[in-house]
Amino acid sequence: MGPSPAFDQFGTSPTPDRGGKRSNLDFRLHITPLHFFFQLRFPIQRKLKLAQVHKQRKAKRKKLFISRVLAMATNTQEQQSQAGRHQEVGHKSLLQSDALYQYILETSVYPREPEPMKELRELTAKHPWNLMTTSADEGQFLNMLLKLINAKNTMEIGVYTGYSLLATALAIPDDGKILAMDVNRENYELGLPVIQKAGVAHKIDFKEGPALPVLDQLVEDEKNHGSFDFIFVDADKDNYLNYHKRLIELVKVGGLIGYDNTLWNGSVVAPPDAPLRKYVRYYRDFVMELNKALAVDPRIEICMLPVGDGITLCRRVK
């Protein structure tokens, strides 16, 4: 195959944003005679190489898109924040006032928050993408819920720095297990020292990468069907329904799946002309579709709780 410096360069250089889709034929701008020779000489290899490059660029574009969107969301949030004391990490106020939310946090969450969770929360607050984290009240709720249902074998899709993961790990018994998946290992490793210090890291089996392939593999083996007590999904909203198709097999009858962010910052009821951030508007359709689908799924009973950004609890009944 003909290696060309052009490909490497385009893989990593920060080219100006042209908006829209970039053509994967951009490599033509840096063509050398040698390059022509190799193109004509090895057409099949060229096609394979193109396909590979296209895939890499798509992945990089997606990663760039996500980080830009988050940066934009965080910046906007900073611009809009009041001078008041409410600066909670991960707060998306579904309640009638920030004051009420603050009251809940100060009366019943913070006084009870385990030290490791407090530490992880404060660590995450410094991270530029802290918008993604699970809020403290949600962490407390998950922790209690898991103890109430005596959960032992759980799964988590979407980890970030691991706040809800830690809440889970602290709730399940010492021989409990969590299969945790996230496309980004770095963020998980940011929080891992805290989880290790808390003495619960041994319960976690972390897999980096998209969840769907892992789920597909699990579903293939009948042994895994109905083997999970609790599954928490806090990831890419445009894939929730795809996850659901697999998770409904993997969770046990009587077990629980929790889908996070199902009230999507209250935007599920925003009028069509309301000013919404791009990513909020983009994912809103998926969220609303998910909500409709879950409501009519006969295999589950559901309950939408206005905790955090909205969690829909789905109890498998058949």
Next chain:
Amino acid sequence: MATNTTQEQQPAAGRHQEVGHKSLLQSDALYQYILETSVYPMEPEPMKELRELTAKHPWNLMTTSADEGQFLNMLLKLINAKNTMEIGVYTGYSLLATALALPDDGKILAMDINRENYELGLPVIRKAGVAHKIEFKEGPAMPVLDKLVEDEKNHGSYDFIFVDADKDNYLNYHKRLIELVKVGGLIGYDNTLWNGSVVAPPDAPLRKYVRYYRDFVLELNKALAVDPRIEICMLPVGDGITLCRRVK
């Protein structure tokens, strides 16, 4: 008195006229969305019937809201509750939600000072085939609880206790209930966010009964937060439920 004042002063909010709705959420629209997307489509027929019956009652402000009923129903199934208690029944919406969740040999000790309201809803509960699980006692709950606590046999015998009654007595109930609920069991105190008034500034215009009971609610919340025998979680469902899981 409270109901009359409330209903007259409430602005006409379009189609949102939900029974028992006390909007803790950012908008009525959001609350309506939850109800229409995930509560009403799934609501069992008896519960729907009881809710509509209660809507005609002058004191319907007191009833448990539909989203709260759904949550209680799921919670009870999740914890495999069998022996429960309810203090404060009114027409029985949360009682029915509970009865539908328990197994056929499940039991509910239900107490309310007013038997008439309970008997309003009882036909619906009977029709649902779950009335046999309920033991209703008319009158104040305190004497009943005191008697239960006297007998050691009753200590730790309840899986779940739901308190939705006179707020000025919650802490008194708590002293007894903490003995009666089992370790690992759950007590739920309703209305602990008290219409959001827990954070109202001192000069805010509040209805008399809201202001009167608010102090008790604030005191309760503080006390529960530091009680070492329980782990707590305040959920903004309905008018706010504080779940207390007994740990020792």
